[in-house]
Amino acid sequence: MEQPSQYGNAVETASEMAGNPSREPDLGLFGKSSSELVSILGEYGEKPYRGRQLAEALYRQRLNHWDAITTLPATLRQRLAADGWTLGRPEIAESFRSIDGTERYLIQTAEDTVETVWMPEGDGTAEDASDTNADTSAEGGEKADEDDSDTGGWKRATICVSSQVGCAVNCQFCLTAKLGLQRNLTAGEIAGQVVAVLNRHKVVLNKKRVNLVFMGMGEPFLNYDNFMAAVRLLRDEVGIATQRMTVSTSGIVPAVRRFAQEPDRPRLAISLNAPNDSIRETLMPINRKWPIAELVDAVRAIPFRQREKITFEYVLLDGVTNRREDARELAALVRRSQLPCMVNLIAWNPGPGIAYSSPTQDSVLAFQQELVVAGIQTYIRRPRGRDIYAACGQLKRTTDQPPIPALVMPQ
Numbered sequence: 351m352e353q354p355s356q357y358g359n360a361v362e363t364a365s366e367m368a369g370n371p372s373r374e375p376d377l378g379l380f381g382k383s384s385s386e387l388v389s390i391l392g393e394y395g396e397k398p399y400r401g402r403q404l405a406e407a408l409y410r411q412r413l414n415h416w417d418a419i420t421t422l423p424a425t426l427r428q429r430l431a432a433d434g435w436t437l438g439r440p441e442i443a444e445s446f447r448s449i450d451g452t453e454r455y456l457i458q459t460a461e462d463t464v465e466t467v468w469m470p471e472g473d474g475t476a477e478d479a480s481d482t483n484a485d486t487s488a489e490g491g492e493k494a495d496e497d498d499s500d501t502g503g504w505k506r507a508t509i510c511v512s513s514q515v516g517c518a519v520n521c522q523f524c525l526t527a528k529l530g531l532q533r534n535l536t537a538g539e540i541a542g543q544v545v546a547v548l549n550r551h552k553v554v555l556n557k558k559r560v561n562l563v564f565m566g567m568g569e570p571f572l573n574y575d576n577f578m579a580a581v582r583l584l585r586d587e588v589g590i591a592t593q594r595m596t597v598s599t600s601g602i603v604p605a606v607r608r609f610a611q612e613p614d615r616p617r618l619a620i621s622l623n624a625p626n627d628s629i630r631e632t633l634m635p636i637n638r639k640w641p642i643a644e645l646v647d648a649v650r651a652i653p654f655r656q657r658e659k660i661t662f663e664y665v666l667l668d669g670v671t672n673r674r675e676d677a678r679e680l681a682a683l684v685r686r687s688q689l690p691c692m693v694n695l696i697a698w699n700p701g702p703g704i705a706y707s708s709p710t711q712d713s714v715l716a717f718q719q720e721l722v723v724a725g726i727q728t729y730i731r732r733p734r735g736r737d738i739y740a741a742c743g744q745l746k747r748t749t750d751q752p753p754i755p756a757l758v759m760p761q
């Protein structure tokens with residue numbers, strides 16, 4: 351059911367931007383695949399192994415200065431630099447540290463800054479436990495031996511990655527929406543956030559378990575091609591299995607249908623946030639374009655891996671989505687969907703200029719209990735980095751607001 355609206359125009363604009371190659375910095379090497387690098391260096395008369403050495407330097411060794419790439423001859427580096435080629439990886443420009451260990455970064459791209467969040471030990475939800483709900487024995491699966499000897503004692507971590515600067519989707523409970531959509535990030539800018547953060551924490555990927563969640567600024571499925579190109583870079587060049595990645599969508603149905611056709615893809619989370627269309631429309635204008643039933647139908651077409659489940663994300667807004675009848679209606683909706691799934695409950699994280707209230711801990715537990723009684727696997731997301739505007743729905747490049755008190759939720 352198509353309904354013309356201001357919101358619909360924003361979606362189309364975002365899609366057009368995604369397909370606009372002029373936004374990709376022409377001479378930035380970071381963001382190009384091994385085969386593209388082989389081809390670029392081939393034009394300099396170099397053998398294919400030189401391109402692969404450059405890919406190794408950019409993505410595995412995470413080098414970001416010509417001088418450091420000593421596997422390439424100095425004369426070749428000089429010729430590339432003289433022709434205007436840059437390494438071009440985004441770098442951390444500013445960082446904020448929460449009392450709970452979470453770090454939020456402003457990451458500098460060629461044009462502006464974008465936000466990325468590092469959560470040591472994750473946030474207690476399904477994405478943390480990716481081994482338990484996806485078949486990691488599938489192609490690309492990696493094994494981490496959870497060695498904590500090299501990087502500050504953490505055993506697993508989650509990186510929350512942005513796909514756009516700002517967002518067009520305009521969810522009423524989200525601070526990012528206040529920015530509007532500024533632009534789509536390139537594949538290199540999306541993957542570059544991950545590499546910059548891995549580098550900051552000196553992560554050795556085969557020693558540590560790192561999960562990626564594409565749940566930062568923006569709607570990844572409104573920047574679909576660049577998002578999936580970033581996934582392939584992260585898988586093939588950086589070395590993170592897609593089973594350790596989760597992408598969240600507000601429900602862009604045509605993109606969900608494309609996603610269903612991907613031969614190798616991240617896990618999927620649906621940002622549901624309401625038990626029915628009428629409440630969801632008030633919170634998420636996207637629902638007027640693609641209502642819940644249409645979204646669930648599109649998700650059903652995904653061929654799920656063995657033991658894989660999708661996640662329904664559900665933000666609890668006091669008096670709006672956290673009532674007992676909401677829990678019962680949500681349970682019925684989830685059961686009716688017949689999807690292999692679980693639910694993540696998120697106590698709303700406050701932000702300036704948004705008039706909702708956070709639920710009490712008791713009401714969060716009562717809501718969870720209703721779902722559990724209905725036989726639905728349900729997690730409560732531990733708020734991470736709330737005091738530094740790093741928690742879910744709080745990413746707005748905040749640098750000057752007073753801290754929000756941290757919230758301790760039951761484990």
Ligand code: SF4
Binds near residue numbers: 520521566567
């Ligand atoms: S919740 Fe996600 S999709 Fe909705 S406005 Fe915020 S960033 Fe965009």
